[in-house]
Amino acid sequence: MNKNLKLINELASHLENYQKVNSLVSQQNIGWHIAHSCKVINSITQAIVKSDPNKAQSKFSFKFYFVLFTNHFPRGKASAPSFVIPAATISKEEILVELEAAKQSIQTLLKTERDKYFTHPVFGDLTVNKTLKFLTIHTYHHLKIIKDI
Numbered sequence: 778m779n780k781n782l783k784l785i786n787e788l789a790s791h792l793e794n795y796q797k798v799n800s801l802v803s804q805q806n807i808g809w810h811i812a813h814s815c816k817v818i819n820s821i822t823q824a825i826v827k828s829d830p831n832k833a834q835s836k837f838s839f840k841f842y843f844v845l846f847t848n849h850f851p852r853g854k855a856s857a858p859s860f861v862i863p864a865a866t867i868s869k870e871e872i873l874v875e876l877e878a879a880k881q882s883i884q885t886l887l888k889t890e891r892d893k894y895f896t897h898p899v900f901g902d903l904t905v906n907k908t909l910k911f912l913t914i915h916t917y918h919h920l921k922i923i924k925d926i
């Protein structure tokens with residue numbers, strides 16, 4: 778099974794505690810972190826599917842390779858775009874929909890042409906393979922927060 782699919786299943790395993798909050802760790806509850814992780818996967822997949830590989834601009838990003846090398850995002854250093862921010866109150870059913878969509882998105886990415894891409898605001902254009910690695914690190918980052926909560 779693909780690593781990203783395993784991580785989505787691990788996110789789902791925390792669904793029973795979706796309302797739990799620990800303000801010493803995060804101002805958001807577990808459900809928010811699950812939904813956010815899924816929204817990131819889903820929105821990036823949509824961008825990749827629509828992308829034109831001929832327009833990709835390959836450039837070296839030290840920040841991306843640092844994240845790739847360390848498998849780590851520092852907490853609280855970046856803010857997510859509004860379209861991947863879940864509603865302040867989110868139901869268990871809405872989270873389940875996001876989880877299922879994320880599983881489908883990963884399946885789509887695994888079948889997508891490797892030279893398709895999405896443009897990350899800090900890391901630049903990431904091909905499908907780089908995106909899959911990015912999503913693994915991003916999802917794991919939120920799983921660590923969930924576990925700390």
